[in-house]
Amino acid sequence: MSKGIIYQGQSIFDKAIESTGDVEQAFAFTLLNGLSITDTLAIGEAVLFPEVQRKSIVALFGVKNRPASEFLVDAYDFNEPLGIGTMAIGTTFIVG
Helix, strand or coil: CEEEECCCCCCHHHHHHHHHCCHHHHHHHHHHHCCCCCCCCCCCCEEEECCCCCHHHHCCCECCECCCCCCCHHHCCCCCCCCCCCEEECCCEEEC
């Protein structure tokens, strides 16, 4: 078991991949930290994560290359035309 910090835009799945190299470790990650799989993580929050599963994947990530897949609904204007062939998922599913 190791410790880590949550960075901007990281979800539980992002941190599991960055820390262990295996997205399936997200469930172990949530158990270690008393979280739900759908919880939003706070930037700077200290967390525990399980042992590294795939060192070659963990080695891909560093200070300038972190997984961060959080989509901030508030940062996108859903009233703006999306154009042909685009999709946005927020509180509703919109296909333009």
